[in-house]
Amino acid sequence: MIDPLDKTPLRSIGESPLTPQLAMRVAMLGAIALVLFSIIFFKLWFLQVLTGDQAVREAANNRVRTVAVAAPRGAVLDRTGQTLVENRPASVMQLDPAQLPAETRAAAATWGQQMTTWARTPRSKRGPQPKVPEPSSAALKQRYAKLASVLGISTATINQRVVQQLAQLPYANVRVQVDVTTAVRNYLLERPGQFPGVSVDQIYVRRYPGGVGAAQLLGAVGQVSPEQLKADSFRGVISGAIVGQEGIERSYDRYLRGVDGTKSITIDAAGKLKGQRISRETRAGNSVRTSLDANLQRSGEAALASAMSGGGTAGAFVALDPRNGRVLALGSAPTYDPSLRAKPIASQADYERLFGEAAGAPLFNRAISGAYPTGSIFKPITALAALDRGVITADTTIDDPGVLTVGAQKFYNAGRQANGPVSLVRALQVSSDVFFYTLGRDANPLKGQIIQSWARKLGLDKATGIDLPGESSGTIPDRAWRGRQNAKELAWEKQTGKKCPPDCLYSDKRPWSVGDNIQLSVGQGDVQASPLQMAVAYSTIANGGTVVRPHLGLTIESETGRQLERIEAPPARRVVIDPRYQKSILEGLHQSTLGDGTSADVFSGWDQAKFPVYGKTGTAERPPRPDQSWYAAYVPSATKPIVIVATVEDGGFGAEAAAPAVCEMLATWFAQPSSCSAGTSRTR
Amino acid sequence: MSATTVIQRSGEDAKAEKALGLQLPFDLVLVLATVGLAVCSLLTIAAATETDIPGSPDYFVIRQLVYFIVGGGLAVFLWRTDYSRLRELKYFLYGLLIVSILTVIVFGSVARGSRRAVDLPLFSFQASELGKVLLVVSLSAFAIDMTRRMADSRTTVRLLLIGLAPAALVMLQPDLGSALVFVAITLAVLFIAGVPWQHFAAFGALAAVAIALSLAVLPAVGINVLHSYQKDRLTAFLHPSETSGSEGYQQNQSRIAIGSGEKTGRGSGATQTKYNFLPEHHTDFIFAVVGERWGFAGAALVLSLYALIIWRALRILTVAKNLYGALLAGGIVVMLMFQVFVNVGMTVGVMPITGIPLPLMSYGGSSLIATMLAVGLLQSIYAQGRRAAMSQGRVLQFQ
Incomplete structure (x- = not known):
C-alpha cells in the first residue's frame, strides 16, 4: 500500500477514479460552466460596450440635480423714479417635503380640502374651522420641537406652516422661517444629520421703502401655482418659483420676475451635497416705472x-x-x-385677524373692484x-x-x-x-x-x-x-x-x-x-x-435705469x-x-x-x-x-x-x- | 519546500515528473488565479470604501488583507495534509455544520432582518459560509460510504436528506442564497458520485412542484414560505419596471454602475460607487464596482480568473487519486461556479437578488476564509493525486 490512508473501498490502490461515466459528467460540468460564463460575458458586453453611453447618462442623472436660483425681482418705481417696491436678500429656512412622512403630506392635503369647503360655506352655516392636523408621528413632533427651539418659535407654529404650505403646494419647499439669523443658519447647516430635510437658502423678499402704502395696488408675490404653470403668461417659470400674484406684481410679472438661473448640484445617494456649479446665470428682473406719484x-x-x-x-x-x-x-x-x-403668516387665525372680513377685507382693492x-x-x-x-x-x-x-x-x-x-x-x-x-x-x-x-x-x-x-x-x-x-x-x-x-x-x-x-x-x-x-x-x-x-x-x-420699453395704453x-x-x-x-x-x-x-x-x-x-x-x-x-x-x-x-x-x-x-x-x- | 524534496529524491522521480507533465506539487495556475483575485479584491475594496469611514480609508482593505493571509495560511495547511483523513471526521464535521447554523439561529446578531452571523471578539462569524465547505467535505464522505448502492433510490434520498437538512436550517435564518448554494453542492456531489439520471429527473420534478407550492399555492391558502422581501426581489427581477422599491433600485443602480464603466472604466470618476448610489458596494455588489471603475476590461479579467479557477478545479477533479477527492473537487467547483454566476448575474441583471457574496472578491472574513479552505482542499487533492500518479509510475518502472 502506497497510501495507507486511502480507504476507498470501491477502487484498488492507485487506480484513477476517472471512469468513462465520471468523465462524461465532468465534461457536462465544464459545459455548464462554459454556458454560464458565456451568459455573463454577453450581458457584460451588452451593458458596457453596446449600451454603456446610456448608462453614463443615467449615472449623471443620478447625481446631478438642477435647481432653480431665484432671480432678483425688478423694482416698482413711481413717476419720478422713487422706489415703491424693491428686494432685499433674506435667509429662509426651508423644509424639503420629501423628507416628511407620507402621512403628514396626506393629512395636509385632507386639511386643505376641508378648509376650502369650510371657507366656501356661508358664515352663518359653517361650523368651527377645521383643526390643523397634529404631526403624524412622535418622531416628527420631536423634529419640529428641535427646530422650534433653534428658531425660537413654537412647535405648533412650525406644524401649522408646514401643513398650510403643503396643502397649497404639495411638492414645493416649505418655508418655515424667513429671516433666520446667521447664527441659526450656521447652527442648522453644521448639523445636517440632526435636521433632516432642512436647508437654509438665500431668497429675495419684497421691501417697501417710503411708506407710500398702495398695498393693494402694488400687490404681492407668491409661489407659482400648479394652474399658473400651465398658463402661457408663466411660460418658462418652474415649479416653486416666486411670481407676482396680485396687483402690479401680477400684471407686470413678465418683466419683474427676470429669468431664474439654474444650479447643477452634485449629490450622493443620501442627497448630501457634493459640489455645485452655476449652469445658467440668473437674469435680474427689470423695473417697472409707474405713473404713480408717491x-x-x-x-x-x-x-x-x-x-x-x-x-x-x-x-x-x-x-x-x-x-x-x-x-x-x-x-x-x-x-x-x-x-x-413678504413672510409667511404664522397661522390661519393671524391671517384672519390681519386680512379677514372682520378686518374689513383689506386685500380687496375697492378703487377698482368695488x-x-x-x-x-x-x-x-x-x-x-x-x-x-x-x-x-x-x-x-x-x-x-x-x-x-x-x-x-x-x-x-x-x-x-x-x-x-x-x-x-x-x-x-x-x-x-x-x-x-x-x-x-x-x-x-x-x-x-x-x-x-x-x-x-x-x-x-x-x-x-x-x-x-x-x-x-x-x-x-x-x-x-x-x-x-x-x-x-x-x-x-x-x-x-x-x-x-x-x-x-x-x-x-x-x-x-x-x-x-x-x-x-x-x-x-x-x-x-x-x-x-x-x-x-x-x-x-x-x-x-x-x-x-x-x-x-x-x-x-x-436694473441700471435704462429705458427698455414704453408701455402704450392707447385710449379705449x-x-x-x-x-x-x-x-x-x-x-x-x-x-x-x-x-x-x-x-x-x-x-x-x-x-x-x-x-x-x-x-x-x-x-x-x-x-x-x-x-x-x-x-x-x-x-x-x-x-x-x-x-x-x-x-x-x-x-x-x-x-x-x-x-x-x-x-x-x-x-x-x-x-x-x-x-x-x-x-x-x-x-x- | 519539503514536498519537493520527496519528488527530487532520485533521477527517476524527476523523469517521471516530466513524463506526467507535473513540475510542482501544487497547481500553479490555481495559485496565480487565486492571488490575482485577491489583488483585484483588495484594489476594488480600496476604491469602493475610500470614503466610507471618514478618517480611515484603509479600514476594509486592511481587514480583507488579514483575512486573505489567515485564509492563505489555512489553505497551505490543508494542502500539506491529506484530505482523505477528513473522511474519518465526517460525523464531527457534519455535526459542526448543523450546530454552527443552529447557534447562529439562536444566538446570532440580527442584520437586515436575518440572523446570519455570531459576533465573535474579532469578527462576526457567518456559519453558513464555512458550512458550505463543511457540507462538501461531510456529504462527500457519506456518499463514498454508500457508493456501492448508488443505483438505489434510497441512497439518493438519504444523501439528499443529509444535504438538504442544513439548507433548510439556513432557510430559517433566513438566508435563501446560502440555502441555494447548499442545494447546488448537494446536487453536485450526487452528480459526481454517479447517481442515476432518473433520480435527478425525479428530484427536479419534485423541486418544481415544491417551488410551485411555495410561490403560488401555499400563499394562496395563507402560508408564506418566502419572506415578503424575497418575493419583492423576485418581482423586481421579473418585472424591473413595475417596482420602484429598494430591490428594483439596487439592481438598477448596479446595472447603471456596470454600464457606465463602458470599455475601460471610469477610474476615480466612478460616481455610482463614490456617491453611494450603488448599495453594498464592497460586499454583494463588488462586481458592479469592478465594472464601473475598470470597465469591461476589468470585469472580463476578473471573470477570466474565475474561469481559470473553475477550469483548474475541474482538471483537479480528474486527477484526484480517489473518488473522495473527485467528489470534493466536484462539490467545490459547483459551489464556486454557482456563487460566481448568481452573484455576477445579480449585478448584471440576469439573476434576482439573493445576497450571495462573490467568492474571493466580496469583503467578509467568513466567506473569504471558507473559499480559501476550498482552494486549499483543491491543492491538497492535486498534490495527493500527483503523488499517487507518481508512485503508480514508479511501480510501472519497477515492473
Missing part, C-alpha cells in the same frame, strides 16, 4: 384715513391724468402693511345724455318743488329741500335731484335708453382695462338687464323650488319701469360702478371725449361730446364748488382763480347701511390736469367725507396750503 399717493392714503374717522368703514380714491389715463394715485381702505405679506351706487356724481352723465338728445338745452329751466311725482310714486330731494326753478348749471351746483329725476322720466320713453348708452360710452358697465387684475365691470341697469335678472330669479326658483328671499341677488320680478330710469338719473337704484370707472367718465367729459384707458405702467427699465375709444354741452356741464361742476354750491364750503380757502375746481358731491343711499359719500373733481392745468374720485363707505354726505379727502389731495398735487374742511351740505 407724494400724492401718501397724501391720498392719509386723507382717506382721516375722512374715514367720521364713521366711514372703507373707502377708495383714484387720481387720473385726464389727458391720457395715467394713474397718479390709487388707494383702498382699510389697508395693510404690504411687508407683512361696485357701488354712485349717487349724484352720476348726474353729469345724465345731463350729457339729455343735452345730446335735446331733452333739455343748457337754458331749460325746470321747477324744483322738492318732489317729483310720477304716477303714484313720489321722488324727493334730499331733506325734501325745494330749489325752485333751476337750469342745468344751477341743478348741478345745488345737486337738485328733481331736475335730474325729470330728465330720467323724460328720457325713459326715448329710443335707445340714452342715459344708459351715454354711461356705457363714458366707460361704465365694463372694465376700463387698467393694468391691474381684479377689476369689476359694474352695472348699468336697463330694460334688457332687468329682463335677465328676472329670468335668473325664475330659473333659481325653478331649480331650488324655493321662493327667492327679499334679499335675493336677482330682482323682484317686476318689469323695467320709469322709476328705474329716475333712480339711475341720480346714480341710485341698481347702478353700480367703481371709483375708477367714475374717474374715467369724468376724465372723458373733462378732455372732451377721449375715453382714456387708465394705466399705471409707463416704462420698463433695466373716442366719443363725440359737443363742446357746448361739455362747457355747460363743467360750468355746473365749477359752480358747485363756489357760492352756495354743495362743496363750496370745503373749498372755501382754495385758490379758485389759479386752480379752478370742477367738482361734484355724491351721496349714495345704501339702506340699511349709512349713506356712502362720493366726490369727483377735475382741475384743469396746462401741465398737470387731474381728475380725482374718492368714496367713503358709510361716510355720510358727499361733502362730509369724500370731498375734503379730494381737497387734501388737490392741495398736495398743486402744492397749495391745506385749507380743506368738512362740508355741511346735506344734498346727495
Whole structure:
C-alpha cells in the first residue's frame, strides 16, 4: 500500500477514479460552466460596450440635480423714479417635503380640502374651522420641537406652516422661517444629520421703502401655482418659483420676475451635497416705472384715513391724468402693511385677524373692484345724455318743488329741500335731484335708453382695462338687464323650488319701469360702478371725449435705469361730446364748488382763480347701511390736469367725507396750503 | 519546500515528473488565479470604501488583507495534509455544520432582518459560509460510504436528506442564497458520485412542484414560505419596471454602475460607487464596482480568473487519486461556479437578488476564509493525486 490512508473501498490502490461515466459528467460540468460564463460575458458586453453611453447618462442623472436660483425681482418705481417696491436678500429656512412622512403630506392635503369647503360655506352655516392636523408621528413632533427651539418659535407654529404650505403646494419647499439669523443658519447647516430635510437658502423678499402704502395696488408675490404653470403668461417659470400674484406684481410679472438661473448640484445617494456649479446665470428682473406719484399717493392714503374717522368703514380714491389715463394715485381702505405679506403668516387665525372680513377685507382693492351706487356724481352723465338728445338745452329751466311725482310714486330731494326753478348749471351746483329725476322720466320713453348708452360710452358697465387684475365691470341697469335678472330669479326658483328671499341677488320680478330710469338719473337704484370707472367718465367729459384707458405702467427699465420699453395704453375709444354741452356741464361742476354750491364750503380757502375746481358731491343711499359719500373733481392745468374720485363707505354726505379727502389731495398735487374742511351740505 | 524534496529524491522521480507533465506539487495556475483575485479584491475594496469611514480609508482593505493571509495560511495547511483523513471526521464535521447554523439561529446578531452571523471578539462569524465547505467535505464522505448502492433510490434520498437538512436550517435564518448554494453542492456531489439520471429527473420534478407550492399555492391558502422581501426581489427581477422599491433600485443602480464603466472604466470618476448610489458596494455588489471603475476590461479579467479557477478545479477533479477527492473537487467547483454566476448575474441583471457574496472578491472574513479552505482542499487533492500518479509510475518502472 502506497497510501495507507486511502480507504476507498470501491477502487484498488492507485487506480484513477476517472471512469468513462465520471468523465462524461465532468465534461457536462465544464459545459455548464462554459454556458454560464458565456451568459455573463454577453450581458457584460451588452451593458458596457453596446449600451454603456446610456448608462453614463443615467449615472449623471443620478447625481446631478438642477435647481432653480431665484432671480432678483425688478423694482416698482413711481413717476419720478422713487422706489415703491424693491428686494432685499433674506435667509429662509426651508423644509424639503420629501423628507416628511407620507402621512403628514396626506393629512395636509385632507386639511386643505376641508378648509376650502369650510371657507366656501356661508358664515352663518359653517361650523368651527377645521383643526390643523397634529404631526403624524412622535418622531416628527420631536423634529419640529428641535427646530422650534433653534428658531425660537413654537412647535405648533412650525406644524401649522408646514401643513398650510403643503396643502397649497404639495411638492414645493416649505418655508418655515424667513429671516433666520446667521447664527441659526450656521447652527442648522453644521448639523445636517440632526435636521433632516432642512436647508437654509438665500431668497429675495419684497421691501417697501417710503411708506407710500398702495398695498393693494402694488400687490404681492407668491409661489407659482400648479394652474399658473400651465398658463402661457408663466411660460418658462418652474415649479416653486416666486411670481407676482396680485396687483402690479401680477400684471407686470413678465418683466419683474427676470429669468431664474439654474444650479447643477452634485449629490450622493443620501442627497448630501457634493459640489455645485452655476449652469445658467440668473437674469435680474427689470423695473417697472409707474405713473404713480408717491407724494400724492401718501397724501391720498392719509386723507382717506382721516375722512374715514367720521364713521366711514372703507373707502377708495383714484387720481387720473385726464389727458391720457395715467394713474397718479390709487388707494383702498382699510389697508395693510404690504411687508407683512413678504413672510409667511404664522397661522390661519393671524391671517384672519390681519386680512379677514372682520378686518374689513383689506386685500380687496375697492378703487377698482368695488361696485357701488354712485349717487349724484352720476348726474353729469345724465345731463350729457339729455343735452345730446335735446331733452333739455343748457337754458331749460325746470321747477324744483322738492318732489317729483310720477304716477303714484313720489321722488324727493334730499331733506325734501325745494330749489325752485333751476337750469342745468344751477341743478348741478345745488345737486337738485328733481331736475335730474325729470330728465330720467323724460328720457325713459326715448329710443335707445340714452342715459344708459351715454354711461356705457363714458366707460361704465365694463372694465376700463387698467393694468391691474381684479377689476369689476359694474352695472348699468336697463330694460334688457332687468329682463335677465328676472329670468335668473325664475330659473333659481325653478331649480331650488324655493321662493327667492327679499334679499335675493336677482330682482323682484317686476318689469323695467320709469322709476328705474329716475333712480339711475341720480346714480341710485341698481347702478353700480367703481371709483375708477367714475374717474374715467369724468376724465372723458373733462378732455372732451377721449375715453382714456387708465394705466399705471409707463416704462420698463433695466436694473441700471435704462429705458427698455414704453408701455402704450392707447385710449379705449373716442366719443363725440359737443363742446357746448361739455362747457355747460363743467360750468355746473365749477359752480358747485363756489357760492352756495354743495362743496363750496370745503373749498372755501382754495385758490379758485389759479386752480379752478370742477367738482361734484355724491351721496349714495345704501339702506340699511349709512349713506356712502362720493366726490369727483377735475382741475384743469396746462401741465398737470387731474381728475380725482374718492368714496367713503358709510361716510355720510358727499361733502362730509369724500370731498375734503379730494381737497387734501388737490392741495398736495398743486402744492397749495391745506385749507380743506368738512362740508355741511346735506344734498346727495 | 519539503514536498519537493520527496519528488527530487532520485533521477527517476524527476523523469517521471516530466513524463506526467507535473513540475510542482501544487497547481500553479490555481495559485496565480487565486492571488490575482485577491489583488483585484483588495484594489476594488480600496476604491469602493475610500470614503466610507471618514478618517480611515484603509479600514476594509486592511481587514480583507488579514483575512486573505489567515485564509492563505489555512489553505497551505490543508494542502500539506491529506484530505482523505477528513473522511474519518465526517460525523464531527457534519455535526459542526448543523450546530454552527443552529447557534447562529439562536444566538446570532440580527442584520437586515436575518440572523446570519455570531459576533465573535474579532469578527462576526457567518456559519453558513464555512458550512458550505463543511457540507462538501461531510456529504462527500457519506456518499463514498454508500457508493456501492448508488443505483438505489434510497441512497439518493438519504444523501439528499443529509444535504438538504442544513439548507433548510439556513432557510430559517433566513438566508435563501446560502440555502441555494447548499442545494447546488448537494446536487453536485450526487452528480459526481454517479447517481442515476432518473433520480435527478425525479428530484427536479419534485423541486418544481415544491417551488410551485411555495410561490403560488401555499400563499394562496395563507402560508408564506418566502419572506415578503424575497418575493419583492423576485418581482423586481421579473418585472424591473413595475417596482420602484429598494430591490428594483439596487439592481438598477448596479446595472447603471456596470454600464457606465463602458470599455475601460471610469477610474476615480466612478460616481455610482463614490456617491453611494450603488448599495453594498464592497460586499454583494463588488462586481458592479469592478465594472464601473475598470470597465469591461476589468470585469472580463476578473471573470477570466474565475474561469481559470473553475477550469483548474475541474482538471483537479480528474486527477484526484480517489473518488473522495473527485467528489470534493466536484462539490467545490459547483459551489464556486454557482456563487460566481448568481452573484455576477445579480449585478448584471440576469439573476434576482439573493445576497450571495462573490467568492474571493466580496469583503467578509467568513466567506473569504471558507473559499480559501476550498482552494486549499483543491491543492491538497492535486498534490495527493500527483503523488499517487507518481508512485503508480514508479511501480510501472519497477515492473
